[in-house]
Amino acid sequence: MRYLPLTPEDRADMLGVIGAGSIDELFVDVPAVARRSEPVDLPHHAGELEVEREMLRLSRRNRSAAEGPFFVGAGAYRHHVPATVDHIIQRSEFLTSYTPYQPEIAQGTLQVLFEFQSQVAALTGMDVANASLYDGSTATAEAVMMAQRVTRKTKAVLSGGVHPHYVGAVETLAHAAGVTTLRLPAAIDAEDAVIAAIDADTACVVVQTPNVFGTATDVTKIAEAAHAAGALLIVVTTEAVSYGLLKSPGAMGADIAVAEGQSIGNGLNFGGPYVGLFACKEKFVRQAPGRLCGETVDADGKRGFVLTLSTREQHIRRDKATSNICTNSGLCALAFSIHMSLLGEQGLRQLASLNHQKALATAKALAAIPGVEVLTPRFFNEFAVRLPKDAAEVVETLAAHGVIAGVPYSRLEPGSGLDDVLLVATTETTLDTDITFFAKLLAGAVQ
Amino acid sequence: MSMNTVGRPTRPEAPNDSEAGFTSLSGGRGLLQDEPLIFELGGWTKTGVDLPDAVAADGALAGLTRDEPIGLPGLSEPEAVRHYVRLSQKNHAIDLALYPLGSCTMKHNPRLNEKMARLPGLSDIHPLQPQSTVQGAIELMDRLAHWLKTLTGMPAVALSPKAGAHGELCGLLAIRAAHEAAGNGHRKTVLAPTSAHGTNPATAAFCGYTVVEIAQTDDGRVDLADLEAKLGDHVAAIMVTNPNTCGLFERDVVEIARLTHAAGAYFYCDGANFNAIVGRVRPGDLGVDAMHINLHKTFSTPHGGGGPGAGPVVLSEALAPFAPTPWVVHDENGYKLVEEAEGVAAQAFGRMSAFHGQMGMYVRAYAYMLSHGADGLKQVAEDAVLNANYIKARLSDLMSPAFPEGPCMHEALFDDAWLEGTGVTTLDFAKAMIDEGFHPMTMYFPLVVHGAMLIEPTETESKAELDRFVDALRLLAESAKAGAVERFKNAPHLAPLKRLDETLAARKPKLKWKPVAPAPLAAE
Numbered sequence: 001m002r003y004l005p006l007t008p009e010d011r012a013d014m015l016g017v018i019g020a021g022s023i024d025e026l027f028v029d030v031p032a033v034a035r036r037s038e039p040v041d042l043p044h045h046a047g048e049l050e051v052e053r054e055m056l057r058l059s060r061r062n063r064s065a066a067e068g069p070f071f072v073g074a075g076a077y078r079h080h081v082p083a084t085v086d087h088i089i090q091r092s093e094f095l096t097s098y099t100p101y102q103p104e105i106a107q108g109t110l111q112v113l114f115e116f117q118s119q120v121a122a123l124t125g126m127d128v129a130n131a132s133l134y135d136g137s138t139a140t141a142e143a144v145m146m147a148q149r150v151t152r153k154t155k156a157v158l159s160g161g162v163h164p165h166y167v168g169a170v171e172t173l174a175h176a177a178g179v180t181t182l183r184l185p186a187a188i189d190a191e192d193a194v195i196a197a198i199d200a201d202t203a204c205v206v207v208q209t210p211n212v213f214g215t216a217t218d219v220t221k222i223a224e225a226a227h228a229a230g231a232l233l234i235v236v237t238t239e240a241v242s243y244g245l246l247k248s249p250g251a252m253g254a255d256i257a258v259a260e261g262q263s264i265g266n267g268l269n270f271g272g273p274y275v276g277l278f279a280c281k282e283k284f285v286r287q288a289p290g291r292l293c294g295e296t297v298d299a300d301g302k303r304g305f306v307l308t309l310s311t312r313e314q315h316i317r318r319d320k321a322t323s324n325i326c327t328n329s330g331l332c333a334l335a336f337s338i339h340m341s342l343l344g345e346q347g348l349r350q351l352a353s354l355n356h357q358k359a360l361a362t363a364k365a366l367a368a369i370p371g372v373e374v375l376t377p378r379f380f381n382e383f384a385v386r387l388p389k390d391a392a393e394v395v396e397t398l399a400a401h402g403v404i405a406g407v408p409y410s411r412l413e414p415g416s417g418l419d420d421v422l423l424v425a426t427t428e429t430t431l432d433t434d435i436t437f438f439a440k441l442l443a444g445a446v447q
Numbered sequence: 448m449s450m451n452t453v454g455r456p457t458r459p460e461a462p463n464d465s466e467a468g469f470t471s472l473s474g475g476r477g478l479l480q481d482e483p484l485i486f487e488l489g490g491w492t493k494t495g496v497d498l499p500d501a502v503a504a505d506g507a508l509a510g511l512t513r514d515e516p517i518g519l520p521g522l523s524e525p526e527a528v529r530h531y532v533r534l535s536q537k538n539h540a541i542d543l544a545l546y547p548l549g550s551c552t553m554k555h556n557p558r559l560n561e562k563m564a565r566l567p568g569l570s571d572i573h574p575l576q577p578q579s580t581v582q583g584a585i586e587l588m589d590r591l592a593h594w595l596k597t598l599t600g601m602p603a604v605a606l607s608p609k610a611g612a613h614g615e616l617c618g619l620l621a622i623r624a625a626h627e628a629a630g631n632g633h634r635k636t637v638l639a640p641t642s643a644h645g646t647n648p649a650t651a652a653f654c655g656y657t658v659v660e661i662a663q664t665d666d667g668r669v670d671l672a673d674l675e676a677k678l679g680d681h682v683a684a685i686m687v688t689n690p691n692t693c694g695l696f697e698r699d700v701v702e703i704a705r706l707t708h709a710a711g712a713y714f715y716c717d718g719a720n721f722n723a724i725v726g727r728v729r730p731g732d733l734g735v736d737a738m739h740i741n742l743h744k745t746f747s748t749p750h751g752g753g754g755p756g757a758g759p760v761v762l763s764e765a766l767a768p769f770a771p772t773p774w775v776v777h778d779e780n781g782y783k784l785v786e787e788a789e790g791v792a793a794q795a796f797g798r799m800s801a802f803h804g805q806m807g808m809y810v811r812a813y814a815y816m817l818s819h820g821a822d823g824l825k826q827v828a829e830d831a832v833l834n835a836n837y838i839k840a841r842l843s844d845l846m847s848p849a850f851p852e853g854p855c856m857h858e859a860l861f862d863d864a865w866l867e868g869t870g871v872t873t874l875d876f877a878k879a880m881i882d883e884g885f886h887p888m889t890m891y892f893p894l895v896v897h898g899a900m901l902i903e904p905t906e907t908e909s910k911a912e913l914d915r916f917v918d919a920l921r922l923l924a925e926s927a928k929a930g931a932v933e934r935f936k937n938a939p940h941l942a943p944l945k946r947l948d949e950t951l952a953a954r955k956p957k958l959k960w961k962p963v964a965p966a967p968l969a970a971e
Contacts, residue, residue, distance in 0.1 A: 001823045003555060003747075005909035006830050014837045014910065018854075023829045026836055026854040027727065029696035034732040040597050045820035048559050055814060058590075059568030061583025063576070072573040075801055082496060084524055086565075089751070092542030093535035096556050099753040100538075101548075103949075104942040105881055108538035109752035112531075115485050118959035122518040128958045134609040134755070137801035145653075165801035172771070172797050176620055176654045216511050247513050260801075269564075270584050271574030271802030272609065273755030285956065291753065296952035299937065299945035302474075308952040314612070314649035315892075319658045324649035327610035327743070331751025338531060341485050342495035344521015350494075353501030356508075378507055399577045407575045414787050428498065 001045055063404070065268060069434035071362070073382045073425025074212065074407040075136065075163050075238040076271065077263045079351075080429055085265050085338045089331055099291075099330070103306045104298075109330065110305035113293035116337040123243040123340075124257035125250025126279035131291040131307075132333040133325065136260025137169035139276030140206065140236050142289040142323055143256045144170050146280070147204030147232040148179050149287045149322065155201045157231075158183040160190035161211025163238055164413040170206070179203070186409075186416045188375050188384055191217040195225045202229055204256075208236040209246070212412070213375065213423065214359075214382035216246055223253025232256060240264050240277065240336075241427075242380040244352030249279075256280045265339030266332050275332035286312060289323030351428060355381035358426035358435075365439040366424065371446050375421070382425040384409070388446050391422040397445045403438050479943055482533045485520050486960040493521040537943045538752070539886045545908055545916050549858040549889040549901025550644070550692055552722050552744035557818065560747065560811035569810050574802035578784060584806065585782035589775045591813045595740060595759055598824065599721075600731025603767035605774070606759045607804035611719055612646040614739025614758030615686075619654045620796045621737060621762060621769040622684045622713045628769070631711065634683035638712075640669055642693055642893040647686045647717060656683060663895055667693040667850045667860075669703055678710035688717035689733070690724065692893040693850060694835065694858035694901065704734025713737065713766065721745045722905070723832055723857035726825030736763040742805070746812035757808035772798045830906035831857040834913060838902055841917045845924040849896045857905070863898025871927040873898040875935035879927075882934075882941045883919040 006014075011023070020026055027035065046054075065078045072078070089095060093108060100106030100113075113131040120129035133139040144156045156179055158167055167183050174181050184193055191207045198205060205226045210216045219235060226233045235249035237259040249257035261275040262268075280288055286309060294308035314321040343351060359381045366385055367374045376383035387394055391408035398405040409421040426435075474481035522530060539546065546553035564570060572581050592604045605621075608614040619637070626634050637651040640661045648658040662673035669687060678685075685707050689697045697703060707714045716730055716738040722745040724730075730738050742748050742757040750756075762770055773786045784803060819827060832854070839848055839859035847865040863873045877887030877900070889901040904913060926934055939945065 001819065001826060003557060003818065004823070004826055004830055004906060005912075006833070006906075010910040011830075011833060014833055018833075018836045018840045020836070020854070023833060026829075026832050026856075027696075028854065029698045029856075030724070030728050031698070031701045031733070033701060034728050036727055036729070039726060039821035039825050040600075040729070042594060042597050042821040043817070045823040046817050048818075051559060051814055051817045052563070054817060055563040055566060055569070055810070058583035058587045059566040061581075061586065062568040062572050063580035064567040064571040065573060065576075066567060066571055070573075070576075072576050074575050076573055076575070078571070078573065082524075084495070084527055088528070088531045088535075090561060091532065091535045093538040093540045094531075095561075095749045095751055096541040096553075097538045097752045098541075098546060098548060098551055098553055098750045102539070102877075102881065102887055103947045104878070104939050104944050105537070105539040105886065106752075107943055108534040108536065111482070111484070111534050111537075112752070114958075114960070118484075118486060119519060121959045128956075132754070134613065135800055138609065138613070138799075163801065165798065168772075168798040169800050172620065172799060173616075173653075175796070176616070176623070178655055216508065218511055243513070243517070245508070245513060246511055248517075251513075251515070267570050268573045269570055270572045270581065270806035272800075272805040273757075273807050285958070292956070292958055294952040295957040296948045298947050300470075302944060304944045304947045306947050306949050306952045308949065308958075309956060311953075314645040316645070317649070318645045319648035319652035321645070321649040321652075324612045324616060324646050324653050325610075326612045326644075326646050327754040327756035329755045330753035331749065332755055334752065338527065340519065341522045341530070342524065342527050343519075344490060344492075344494040345517050345519040346492060347494035347496045347498065347521060348517070348519060350498045350501050351496075354498060357501060360507075378511060380508075395577055396579065399580055404573075404576050404580065411575065411786070 069403040069438050071406045071424045071426060071438060072404050074412065074423050075260060076268055077239055077425060077427055078268055078429055079263055079427050081265055081267060081339060082342050084342060085335050088338050089335050094334055100307060103304060107304060110293055112334050112337055114295060114305045116333045117293060119337060119340050120277050120279055124279040125248025126257050127282035128285050129279035130288055131293050132329045133276030133278050133290050134329055135272065135274040135276045136238055136258060137166045139258040139278045140166045141170045141173040143234045143258050144174055144179065144204055144206065145177060146256065146287050146289060147234060150232060150284055151203040151230060153201055153203035154179050156181045156204050156206060157194055157197045157202055158206045159194045159208065160184040160187040161213060161215060162206055162208045162236060163212040166236060186413055186418060188213045189215050189377055191219055191222060195222055198225050198229045198231060200229060202231040204232045204234050206234045206236060210239060210242055210380045210382065213384040214379040215376050216378045216380055218247060218252060220252045234258065239380060241352050241355055244348035245356055246380060261336045265335035273329060273332055275329040275336055287322055290325050291328055354428040358430045359383060362424060362426050362435045365435050366442065369439060369443045381427060382423060385422050385424060387420050387422055390419050394445050398441050401441050403441050405438065479536060480533050482530060484960050485522060485530060488520060488522060488526065490520045490522050493523055495522050495524045495527050544885060545904060545912055546886050547888045547902045547904055549903040550719060552903060552905060554747055554905035555907035556747055556749040557815060560814045563814045564807050564810045582781050585775055585784055587813060588809060589777055589782055591809050592775065594816050595761060598725060599761045600729030601761035602764050603762040603770060604759050605762065605770040607771060607799045608739065608758040608760055609800055609805055610756035611739055611741045611758045612650060613799060614760045615646055615650040617760045617771060617799055618715050618737035618739060619650055621766045622715065623654060624769040624796050625766055626683055634681055636682045637684050637686060638677055638682060639686040642691055642895045643686060643688060644692060644717060644719060666852065667695045668697055671699055671702060674703060675706055678706060678712060682710060682712040684713045684715050686715045686717060688719060690720045690856035694855040694860050695850060696856055700733045719744060720857060723828055725828050726821060727828045736766050742808045742812040747815045748808045748811040755805060755808065757805035771796060773803050827906050834904040834906060834908055835859045837913060838904055838917060842920060845921055858901055858903035860896060861900040862896045866927060869927045870932045871935045873900055875938060876927060878938040878946060879923055879935045881939035883923060885916060885919060
């Protein structure tokens with residue numbers, strides 16, 4: 001077997017050194033009822049060629065985004081990732097290293113994390129950022145838990161524009177921890193409506209911009225209302241490229257900014273692994289979840305980086321930790337950081353503008369179709385349209401003709417009464433011909 | 448043209464200064480550059496991408512646009528490649544040498560898995576595109592689920608948890624939901640041994656449970672009498688790692704399960720160490736109700752400097768109805784991801800995260816499983832255990848094994864009794880290993896053993912590599928015992944950096960780059 005270096009002779013020699021007669025003697029502590037001498041009922045080993053055949057068979061049964069017009073977003077976006085990114089993250093020293101517990105021989109990973117934190121803090125307009133969480137949805141849930149620790153209050157108000165999957169992740173964690181959640185009904189332009197729901201028990205207000213319907217909102221007034229009630233404002237973003245065009249959460253008064261970072265440096269991968277961005281005001285940092293990388297010096301006074309403030313974490317604090325998180329999303333954070341370095345501020349702004357323009361062009365083309373109404377008043381690269389038909393059916397019809405039209409909102413939140421709403425996303429990868437073809441097919445499908 | 452017959456010296460001069468104290472003039476070190484931060488490379492107007500021109504934003508976003516500088520540096524492509532490759536050279540990695548971190552399971556990461564994860568049909572697909580267009584992806588999830596269920600002997604699996612600790616959360620939430628459905632919501636205690644991973648008590652506390660510790664016997668196992676005394680109508684679950692963090696198989700695990708079930712509680716098994724028994728022992732045969740499996744440990748998906756992971760949770764018949772969404776169903780029309788629970792399943796707790804879990808990790812883990820097969824995976828467990836016992840056998844005369852009697856499983860645990868009186872601590876010894884070219888073992892964990900040193904070689908080390916490692920440790924151990932304290936106290940000497948000041952980092956947290964403040968304007 002190609003991944004196992006020991007030869008039968010090695011095994012015999014080693015058993016001799018150990019003083020065991022057979023490998024079974026090393027498993028002597030396993031109760032007799034559970035001892036197995038035969039392999040389980042699964043296929044036996046396979047060579048690379050056979051494995052590739054099986055994986056190719058599965059791969060071919062999927063329609064990849066590159067195969068044609070593709071307008072799917074709702075929390076994951078197909079952007080072009082420079083070849084350099086994948087080359088670097090496949091370097092052995094990044095790909096096959098562990099959590100940097102020995103800083104003297106992990107300065108590569110640690111410096112990258114420090115740079116990543118600095119980039120995320122700049123993008124979100126916040127004081128500090130952590131070294132990443134699993135994804136945007138779990139980062140949002142962790143932010144709600146953190147707000148509870150900071151305010152010692154136990155109610156979270158979620159706007160009707162928060163991605164329903166994010167609401168689900170928040171509810172899972174919140175209910176486990178005894179935090180109550182008030183999620184307002186889904187609405188296209190909903191962020192301001194949360195102000196009325198804030199009361200003295202409110203620990204945090206969770207708003208998303210651009211929201212799940214694509215609506216971009218200046219949340220400054222919500223921040224003021226939250227702060228007046230002693231609550232924190234958590235601003236969620238599922239499309240990190242929007243930071244290049246829209247006001248940052250920090251500039252609008254956010255206490256905690258969380259985001260899905262997949263858009264920068266990471267592929268779609270059918271939903272994961274992604275990278276959760278988490279940033280907050282400096283005064284709250286000791287309540288933050290996840291790993292933090294900090295600058296220090298070595299015994300010779302040279303600058304170096306270490307994991308720090310770990311007294312918040314589970315391996316030190318156990319049941320008193322700020323979170324149970326151990327693993328983060330290091331390699332995806334690296335991909336994010338490399339892509340961000342390649343873009344630079346100028347490239348990010350340009351990329352964001354391109355995304356916005358494609359969305360404007362697409363919205364214009366769709367709005368011209370009789371019976372199709374663009375619902376989102378202010379958007380970045382994604383918007384909602386109302387169709388004269390069930391959106392899920394339309395998506396299936398167009399898929400059969402080679403266009404993946406977007407996400408029917410009903411898939412995210414069945415029973416919301418928005419079965420005719422379709423979420424349409426564009427990126428810099430969208431071609432003008434994609435837009436034309438989409439509009440033509442949609443016009444036919446909704447007649 | 449004449450040859451240069453004078454030439455240059457081809458033999459080194461006899462050293463006339465000692466290595467100690469030698470530093471370069473510029474901060475470089477041999478081939479290692481002293482690499483600045485991206486923020487210090489001066490690229491405030493640079494970019495490494497060529498994008499089409501974009502026109503300025505339209506009026507529709509008036510008042511919402513970001514008009515202030517963001518503060519992000521850019522690098523051209525050659526600068527970026529160099530920056531990151533230079534940084535990479537300051538990392539240890541499993542591709543360079545043994546990574547003996549006990550409980551972390553750093554094994555070889557096959558490159559075939561990386562290649563498969565990059566097939567466009569598996570990587571360039573969106574979690575929310577119509578299910579009719581991703582039948583192969585859903586089938587792959589179903590195949591992976593089948594392998595995990597068969598290997599563990601369990602009837603159900605929740606794939607979506609994103610890492611081990613996330614899996615623990617999933618398992619405990621399923622347990623909580625099951626108790627609540629049965630009218631047993633008053634059960635608010637979780638029992639866990641002192642040797643547990645920190646994530647166990649952290650997860651239990653997160654779920655609103657009070658954690659009570661179970662005592663350990665002198666031979667490193669759960670104390671059955673203490674467990675029995677602490678079980679009762681208030682206990683929701685026990686969390687036991689098996690093989691445990693001392694590297695030992697819980698001999699009485701079947702009895703542990705029986706006692707737990709008799710008390711009306713569930714048995715959560717931390718499956719971080721499943722790699723020691725995969726293909727040889729099925730947790731389902733031991734009475735386990737829920738167990739997470741770290742795909743990045745047992746099934747070799749890369750750790751990437753700390754993640755991503757993936758932590759599917761297998762569930763018993765009793766807990767299966769309480770699995771989170773989504774899950775896969777399969778009929779004559781094909782594969783379907785059920786994203787919204789209906790009917791009895793709606794009493795479960797919902798979803799762990801957005802979308803369907805760590806697909807990129809599923810692909811890698813499935814490729815690894817297919818490669819090894821049932822026979823190879825059994826050999827994986829056997830070789831992992833053999834390698835650990837070999838290390839234990841070869842070091843036991845110089846170092847003190849914490850549990851000398853009987854075999855260990857996939858990792859060998861030593862305490863620091865053998866260092867007593869040498870002036871060398873576990874930390875010093877670990878740091879000195881760096882100078883010998885090896886990554887240290889896990890230190891000071893588990894907490895039940897003084898000055899713990901936990902060595903896990905995994906099955907992907909050759910005997911020659913193990914011997915090289917053991918020989919280096921033996922030389923170090925002899926040196927410590929001979930009183931060469933200096934070698935240890937200031938170690939590492941030869942790493943890219945000397946020992947780092949972690950106290951300073953925590954006392955004055957500096958968590959991002961800040962521009963150097965401009966010099967104050969001179970008074971006019």
